[in-house]
Amino acid sequence: MEYRRHEQPGCGGCFLLLLLLIFLSGGAPLLFEFLGLLVFIVLFLVLSSIAAFWAFTYYVKRQVSAYEKSQTETHNTFVSLLVNILVKIAQVDGKVTRDEVKTIRHFFQYNLRYSQNQLFWIKELIKEALASTVSLDSLLQEFRQKFAYEPRLILLELIYQVLYSNEAVSQAEMQLAENIGNYLGISAYDQRSIAAKYKAGFRTAARAEEVSEDKYYAILGLEPGAGFADIKAAYRKLSMQYHPDKVGHLGEEFKKVAEEKMKEINNAYEFLKKKYGQ
Structure with missing residues (x-):
């Protein structure tokens, strides 16, 4: 059996003993004066907190x-x-x-x-x-x-950012994000470009190199193995849509979101260009 130390006794009755000592030493007037001071302090603290x-x-x-x-x-x-x-x-x-x-x-x-x-x-x-x-x-x-089409793209991009900031994204949340994209009139290609990038980023695989390459295709809204002509066309289309000047009127923070998106698009294009020897 494990030995347990006994705790020091509390002093629940100390306040009553203090009141009794005040009463015995100074009588009722001193006791009431002390209680009045105590009430004043409590009221002061409460009012100070409210203020x-x-x-x-x-x-x-x-x-x-x-x-x-x-x-x-x-x-x-x-x-x-x-x-x-x-x-x-x-x-x-x-x-x-x-x-x-x-x-x-x-x-x-x-x-x-x-x-x-x-x-x-x-x-x-x-x-x-x-x-x-x-x-x-x-x-x-x-x-x-x-809002025009480009700000709607930024909105959907931000929605996916928030969803994928969690450890797990449910199927219901993914379906809702897709429904939102449809409601906003965002094309199936653009929705795939946004969603696939995050899905590729979350996917686990035996070889990280494969995941990385798939993600570059996904950023451009393409399936792995797409031809260079499709890659070039996708790059031109996305570069126009996500140009920072098209969302600059929304505020500096959203212009930066577009700039980050453009960096991703450029990096993906450069990677795939090298792969195809262009």
Whole structure:
């Protein structure tokens, strides 16, 4: 039998003993004076906490308002719809967990490199989105009406980024992403180009070299072994669609997303060019 040390006794009755000593040494007036001081301290701490919370909330709202005013209406609308759509995707199973909200916040913090003031804004947008009763179909319809084809491609790219930031992506989530692409009017080729890249990145295989080569084809929306003429045509098409200037009006962070996409497209094309000796 393992020996267990006995814990030191607590002092649950120490406060009562203190009150008794005060009463015996100074009588009732001193006791009431002590209790009054105690009540004052408690009230002061409670009110101070409320005041600090109000001051922080006021500061956050001012920062959010100032940031919104510094951005274009197009940028604010794009981000607002993006957040609402991401929250609706998280609600597909009927509830939103803390981890899902955390994933959305981390996406803006690490993928889009948002500052603290920008994250305050995102937190407010998430809160509003969680309370919103607007359907996903209505949000997608609004997005399609307000934005051209290239911003819609960026939206779908970002949706896949968020989905694949989790350890596992369910079949239901993949199907929902495909449905969103269809609703936005994104061609089957472009959807395949976006989705296949992430699937190839997650796939495990015996030889990493094979996975890498498949991924380059996937980035260009092609099946492994496609001819160089198809590779060249795909490269030209994607280079036009993802040119950063076509999404620059959305904001610098989304222009950078397009730039990163262009780097991937260029790297894939250069790799396959060398393979075909071009």
